[in-house]
Amino acid sequence: MTAAGPPLLALEGVAKDYASEAGVFRALEGVNLTVQKGEFMAIMGPSGSGKSTLMNIIGCLDSPTEGTYHFEGTDTATLGESALARLRGEGIGFIFQQFNLLPRLSALGNVALPMVYSGLPRREREARAQALLESVGLGDKARSRPSQLSGGQQQRVAIARALANGPQLLLADEPTGALDSKTGVEVLGLFRALNAEKGVTVVIVTHDPEVARVTNRVVRIQDGRVFYDGPPSDAALLGQAAA
Numbered sequence: 001m002t003a004a005g006p007p008l009l010a011l012e013g014v015a016k017d018y019a020s021e022a023g024v025f026r027a028l029e030g031v032n033l034t035v036q037k038g039e040f041m042a043i044m045g046p047s048g049s050g051k052s053t054l055m056n057i058i059g060c061l062d063s064p065t066e067g068t069y070h071f072e073g074t075d076t077a078t079l080g081e082s083a084l085a086r087l088r089g090e091g092i093g094f095i096f097q098q099f100n101l102l103p104r105l106s107a108l109g110n111v112a113l114p115m116v117y118s119g120l121p122r123r124e125r126e127a128r129a130q131a132l133l134e135s136v137g138l139g140d141k142a143r144s145r146p147s148q149l150s151g152g153q154q155q156r157v158a159i160a161r162a163l164a165n166g167p168q169l170l171l172a173d174e175p176t177g178a179l180d181s182k183t184g185v186e187v188l189g190l191f192r193a194l195n196a197e198k199g200v201t202v203v204i205v206t207h208d209p210e211v212a213r214v215t216n217r218v219v220r221i222q223d224g225r226v227f228y229d230g231p232p233s234d235a236a237l238l239g240q241a242a243a
């Protein structure tokens with residue numbers, strides 16, 4: 001399938017500064033990244049290298065200090081808060097490093113929540129949420145609160161929630177970090193199926209070379225800079241490949 005039109009994501013010269021009492025910290029510097037629709041890619045790099053910062057910018061939760069970010073050809077800097085909220089709500093599924101589940105809602109309520117704004121009637125939202133929970137192996141935990149679930153189960157609820165509105169872009173920050181290897185393989189299989197069958201673009205942050213190995217592209221970040229962008233070769237997975 002040849003991609004007509006603009007790339008799904010295009011970051012050019014992106015820098016991100018965090019200001020604190022200790023001064024300004026530059027978490028990203030000179031990041032150029034183009035992602036086409038239908039890609040399945042991994043972002044790797046040491047702790048503190050800027051991976052979550054980059055994901056927050058790609059997910060329109062934060063904006064670059066310098067540089068530009070175009071989503072499907074639109075400069076995100078030109079979008080107002082409501083347009084950004086719509087893009088996040090309808091176009092992007094985000095699985096956070098900390099799961100960010102609402103503690104007062106059941107697993108089902110958490111998964112159904114993003115659909116509240118989509119106009120689906122409650123019964124359909126709940127049926128769809130139940131089906132999503134079943135797809136991550138939690139059909140029997142729909143009524144449990146997050147505090148009653150294990151870390152890996154909470155992570156799977158967060159994955160089901162990210163899929164609620166059928167996003168075209170799935171951003172997952174360490175989605176298998178809290179899972180046993182069997183569940184991790186199942187979740188990865190779910191992402192692969194979404195990518196292969198529905199054309200969902202998938203970007204996964206991972207420390208695990210075995211997760212990155214199944215993707216088509218690895219981007220390595222160190223000290224806020226991209227220093228490898230290419231196929232998941234052994235050297236790339238082990239962090240020995242240079243750009």
Ligand SMILES: Nc1ncnc2c1ncn2[C@@H]1O[C@H](COP(=O)(O)OP(=O)(O)OP(=O)(O)O)[C@@H](O)[C@H]1O
Nearest residue numbers: 018019020025027046047048049050051052053054
């Ligand atoms: N809100 C903030 N204010 C100040 N500094 C921040 C803030 N958020 C992140 N940083 C700093 O920016 C750098 C990049 O952080 P980021 O969370 O992107 O790292 P990461 O690659 O996701 O790491 P990990 O693998 O541990 O999750 C770190 O040095 C961090 O301390």
Ligand SMILES: [Mg+2]
Nearest residue numbers: 051052097173
């Ligand atoms: Mg992180």
